[in-house]
Amino acid sequence: MDESLLGTPVVQARVRAGMTVNELVEQFGNARAYNGGSLWRAVNIYENMLRDREAVKFFGLSGAMVPGGMGGIVADLIDAGHIDVLVSTGANLTHDTIEAIGCKHYHGTEICDDVKLREEEINRIFDIYLPTTAFIKFEEFMQDVFSQLERGQKYSIQEVTNLIGKNLDRGILATAARKDIPVFCPALQDSMIGLQYWMFNQTGGVTIDAFKDMSKLMDICFAAKKSGAFLVGGGVPKNYIFQSRLMTPEGFDYAIQLTGDRPDLGGLSGATLDEAKSWGKLTEDATSQTVYGDATINLPLIVAATLERLQK
C-alpha cells in the first residue's frame, strides 16, 4: 500500500455545551469528511485571505440573502474592512434598501396558498413574506433618489448604487457608501430598483451606461497584487467576479464558494472552482473550496469562525 495516499486519520468529532463556533469548526476539521471537511477548509482559506494584506477581497452575493437575514453579516464585513469589492444581484440591493428605509420582511411559511397571499398583497420568498406596502414606501424613496441624478448625464451602475447608499444610514449599500466600497450590479435592470429607474426615466433624460463600470473594475483587477473571492451563490455575481480575471495575467489566489447547486448540470452556479482554473480565473496554485449546502447556515458559521481566529 502506498501510504502517501493516506492523509491524517479521521478523528471522531466531539461536541460539548458552550463550545465556541470555531471550536466546533475545528471538530469538523477532525472529522474532515464531505461538506463538514469542506467548511473547515473554507475557514482556513478565508482566514488566510483576510490576513493577507496584499489581497484585494471580492464578495459575490446572490440568492435571496437579504430577505433571508444574511445582509447584516455582509454589511458588517464591509464595515470591518473585509470586503473591497461587492458584486450583487439587484434583488439583494432592493431588499437591503427596503430594510434600510424601515420596512420589514416577515417570517412566514412555504406551506401556504399563494393565490390568497396575492389577494392579501403579500409577496413570498420561500418562507419569507414581504407585504406590498413596503414597495410603496420603496417607490417614494427610489424616485427621490433618482431625482438627484442630473439630466443629460451618463452614470455607471456603480455610481447609482453608491448614490442609493448615500441616501441610507444602515445596511449593505449605506455601509459600502460610507466606506467607499464599490457595489457592482451588472443586471440592475433585472430588479425592482431597475423597474423604479425605468419608471423614473420615462420622463428622464438620464443615461445609465451598462459598460461604464467595467473600467473601474478592471483598474482594480490590474492594480491588485493578489486577490480573493468569497462567493455566496452563483449567477451573475460569480461570473462577473471571475471573468474580470480573464483579462489579467493572473487569476484569483483565494476562492470560496457556497452553493446549493450541483456540478453535473453544467450551470455556472454549481461549477467547481477547479473548472475555473482551466479558464485561468483562478491561478494554478490558488487555494479554493466549495461548500455545498444552504448559505443561511454556512455563511454565518464560516464568518463567525474566521473572525474568532482573527482575534488570536
Next chain:
Amino acid sequence: MDESLLGTPVVQARVRAGMTVNELVEQFGNARAYNGGSLWRAVNIYENMLRDREAVKFFGLSGAMVPGGMGGIVADLIDAGHIDVLVSTGANLTHDTIEAIGCKHYHGTEICDDVKLREEEINRIFDIYLPTTAFIKFEEFMQDVFSQLERGQKYSIQEVTNLIGKNLDRGILATAARKDIPVFCPALQDSMIGLQYWMFNQTGGVTIDAFKDMSKLMDICFAAKKSGAFLVGGGVPKNYIFQSRLMTPEGFDYAIQLTGDRPDLGGLSGATLDEAKSWGKLTEDATSQTVYGDATINLPLIVAATLERLQK
C-alpha cells in the same frame, strides 16, 4: 374516505421498442408521479401554450445550454414561430456566436486535471471543452461587428444582439435576427461578448444604455392579450421575464420551468411557480409546472413530444 381527494388510478408505465417520444410521455402520464408526472403536465401546458394564438411566447435561457448542445432546439423553436421574445444569459449568446462562426465545442470529461487543461489552453464547462483558439476567432468577429456601431450613438442591448445576429447565418442569434425576434440579455457585460465590447469601446465613443430595452419589453407586455413563459434554468432570464409582469395588470397565463435547483434554499432559480403567483407574476389561474432535473434531458423530451402533438 373523501374520494374526491383521489385522482385517477396510477397505471403502470409500459415501454416498447420503436415507440415515439410522445408515446413515451403518455406513459409518464399513466404513471404520473414525481417528475415524470410533472414532465407530462409540462407537455400538456406547452401544447396549449403553443396552440394559443393570442399568447405571446417568452423563452428564458440560462445554464450552459449552447455548449451542452441545446442551442439548436432553441434556434429551431424560433424558426418555427414558437418563441416571440428570448431572454438569455450572455454566456449562451457568446457560445452561440462561437459555433456560428465555425468554431466547435468538444466532448471531454469532468475527471481531469484543470491545471493541465489551462496549460493546453482548453477551457472546461463540466464535461465540455472549448479551446482558447476559438476565442481568437471570436475576438476578430466581435470587433468587426462592433465596428459597425456608430460613434456617438446610444444603443440598447437588444440592438446589439440583433446586430450580432445579422452578421451570422446560423444559430440562435442569426435565426432571431432573421425572424425579427428580440433577444434580451440584461447582463451583457457579464459575458465574453461584454468583455469584447469593453475592449472595443476603450477607444470607442459608443454608449450601450442599460435601460433602453425596457420600454420595448414593456410595450410587448402591455400589448399581449395573453402570455406564456418557458424557462430553462433560472437566473437573470427567469427574473427578467417574470418581473416584466409586475408592471402589467395581468401575469403569465402559462409557465413551464426546467431547473435542477431546489426551492428550500430561497434562491430564485429553484423557486416554485406558485411562489410567483404571490407576486402576481403569474395570474391566479395560470397553468404552470416545474420539472426538476437536467435540461439536457428534459428540454429535448418536452419539445419533441409537444411538436408531435402539434402535428395531430
Next chain:
Amino acid sequence: MDESLLGTPVVQARVRAGMTVNELVEQFGNARAYNGGSLWRAVNIYENMLRDREAVKFFGLSGAMVPGGMGGIVADLIDAGHIDVLVSTGANLTHDTIEAIGCKHYHGTEICDDVKLREEEINRIFDIYLPTTAFIKFEEFMQDVFSQLERGQKYSIQEVTNLIGKNLDRGILATAARKDIPVFCPALQDSMIGLQYWMFNQTGGVTIDAFKDMSKLMDICFAAKKSGAFLVGGGVPKNYIFQSRLMTPEGFDYAIQLTGDRPDLGGLSGATLDEAKSWGKLTEDATSQTVYGDATINLPLIVAATLERLQK
C-alpha cells in the same frame, strides 16, 4: 494544444415530431453533455450488457418506484429475460402486491393537508395517494400466504418473496416467480410485508433466517462469468448487489445507476461508480455510468431506447 484531450465535436441536438425514443437518445449523444450525455452512455452500456449472453443481470430497485408507476417496466424486463436477479426494498414488493391483488394507487398532489389525509385514511407518497382500505385487503392476502408456510420450518427471505409471487398472477413478484427469478429483499422486516409477517408469526413458529439467502446469492456470483448491474436508486439494494462482489475475485463488468442523490454527502446512494472500483465491486475496466435525475423519467427513457436498439 494537446488535441488528444478533445473528443468529437458537440453537435447541437435536433428534435422533430414523431421521432422514436432511441432517435431522441441519439440526439442526446450528439450533444453529449451533462446528464443527457450520461443517459446516452447508459443506453450504450445497457445495450451491450443485455446483448452479452455471458453476463448475469442484476437489478436493484429502491425508491417508491411501484407507487410511481415504474413496476410494470421491471416486470416486463423480467418477463423478457433481461433480469436474472432482483434485489428490492420491501416497500416496492409491498406496493407490487397491493396492485397485484387489485388495489390501486391514485394520482394526488403534494400540496395538501396531511392531517386531513390522515383523517380520511389516505396515505401519501409525495403526489401519490393510497387509501388505507388497500391495506385491509393486503392483510387478508398476506395472512393467507403466510399460512402456507410450514410450522417448524426455516425459510429464506427469497423463499418468502417467491411464495408471495406464486400466489399472484401479475406484477413483479408474480412474473419473477413464474420465470423462476430470485427476488432478494434483505430488509424484509422493514416493510408492510414484514409487519404482516410479524403479526402472523406471533402465534406462528416459523423462522425466517436472515442469512439463508446469502449462499444462493453467492453461488450465483461465483458461477457468473460476467455480470452487470442496473440500479434504480441506492439504499440496501445497491449495497447488497455490490457487496456480493467483495467475495468474488472479479467485480461487475457493467453498471448503470439512476440516482437523485449527490456524491459529496458521503452516502452510498449518491456514491459514484468509480468509487465502487476502489472496493473491487466493479472490475477495473468495467463500463459504468451514473445518470443523476428522476428515475420516473430516466428509467422508461433508457429501457425504451435500449429495447429499440435490441430489435435492430
Next chain:
Amino acid sequence: MDESLLGTPVVQARVRAGMTVNELVEQFGNARAYNGGSLWRAVNIYENMLRDREAVKFFGLSGAMVPGGMGGIVADLIDAGHIDVLVSTGANLTHDTIEAIGCKHYHGTEICDDVKLREEEINRIFDIYLPTTAFIKFEEFMQDVFSQLERGQKYSIQEVTNLIGKNLDRGILATAARKDIPVFCPALQDSMIGLQYWMFNQTGGVTIDAFKDMSKLMDICFAAKKSGAFLVGGGVPKNYIFQSRLMTPEGFDYAIQLTGDRPDLGGLSGATLDEAKSWGKLTEDATSQTVYGDATINLPLIVAATLERLQK
C-alpha cells in the same frame, strides 16, 4: 392585508468572534429563513424532546456517518442518556467496530484514480480512505465474536449487535452495550458484518432470525407514553423507526430529520415529515422539522446547541 399571515419580522443575523454555538443558532432564529431557520426550529424541538422525561428517544443512523467522523457524537449521546433506541445501517456498525478495534479511517480526496486505489488496496468513501488491511483485523475480531454464539441457538440481530458491543470498549456499539441500549439493524446481511457472519456460519449451525427483534421493538413502542425520533439520513433506519408506529395508536410526538435528498423524487429518504403524518407515523400535532443539507455540518451544530441549552 391580513396581518395574521405575517410572523415576526426578520432580524438580520449578526455574528461575532468567540460566540458560542447556541448563540450562533439563535442568530439563525433571528434570520429564520430557508434551512437556517429550519435548523433553529430543529434545535427547539430537540431541546424539548430531550427535556421530556416521558419521551422514548429513537435515533436513526444512515449514510457513511462513522467514516465521516460523526460516530463519536452518537456514542456520546448514548452515554448521556439521550438515545433509548438506535437503528443503524450495517455499514455504520461495521465502521464503528473497525475504529473500536484500533483501525483508522484516513483523510483522502475524491479527486483520485480509483483503479490505482484498488491496486493499493485502499477503499474510498467519497474523500475518506480505508485501507484493506483494516478488514483483515476486522475479520479476525468478528470471527472471534461469532465463535461466542452457541450452536443450535436462534439469535435476534439486536442480540448480535449487543454481543459485538460487549467485546469492544469504545464507540457506538460498546457504549450501547454498556448502557443496555438496543441497536437494531434490520439489514445486517447488507454489510461487512453480514459477510463475516456468512463466512462464519457456513460451518456454523447458528440461526439469526430476521424477525426476532420486532417484538422487542414493538414492546418498547407500546410501552412508550410519548416518543421522539432523530433521523440522520433516511434509508432503512428511517422507515424502520417510523413503521414501528403503524402498529400503535399514536405516532411520534417529536421528529427531526437531517437529509440531503429532496422530496420531489418520491423516495423515502427525502420525504417530508408532514407526509409521515398522513400515515400516522407522526401524531397530528407532532412538532417536526427537516433540515436539508450535509449531516457532517448539521448534526454537530444541532447537538452542540442543544446541549448548551440543556445546561441552562
